[in-house]
Amino acid sequence: MNIINIHERELEADFEQAAKLIDSLSSEDDLLWPKQCWPRMKFDGPLSVGAEGGHGPIGYCVEAYQPGQSIKFSFTRPKGFNGFHEFDVVKSAPRSVVLRHTIKMELAGTARLTWSLVIRPLHDALLEDALSTAQASLGLAPQMRPWSPWVKIIRWIMSAGKAQKQMTPTNANAASNT
Secondary structure (H helix, E strand, O other): OEEEEEEEEEEOOOHHHHHHHHHOOOOOOOOOOOOOOOOOOEEOOOOOOOOEEEEOOEEEEEEEEEOOOEEEEEEEEOOOEEEEEEEEEEEEEOOEEEEEEEEEEEEOOOHHHHHHHHHHHHHHHHHHHHHHHHHHHOOOOOOOOOOOHHHHHHHHHHOOOOOOOOOOOOOOOOOOOO
């Protein structure tokens, strides 16, 4: 089963501001990852080619990294996830960029079922929250996409009833305009 899953958002920001979003991934001052509601993205070292880590049950290693432009991660787990996911910043106008996340993978075995029923709904909600976090980090009003009832149920089950509710990100860690 081939999967292509794309989430993107146009951001009113210059390329240099948006570049800081990707470069901050997994750091203490992460401007992109929605760590307020989701498992943090962590690596065994600095964000660089070869770094291994992931978030929650999803594992990956950094396959390619062009600072400020793109980062590509190859899946290492769960079993049956054969492919990659990546973030890209693409200039779209003089003061506008598109922040895009893409998954391209082939699913094998039970991963077909877990992707469809559990991981895809969670992934889609997490990525929309990440794009809202990016907006807030740039000092823009975040355009929140409410979680579906299914996402809320999955999160409640996986957390034994202790799941956090969806939170609107703030611009407390806003990327500077310099």
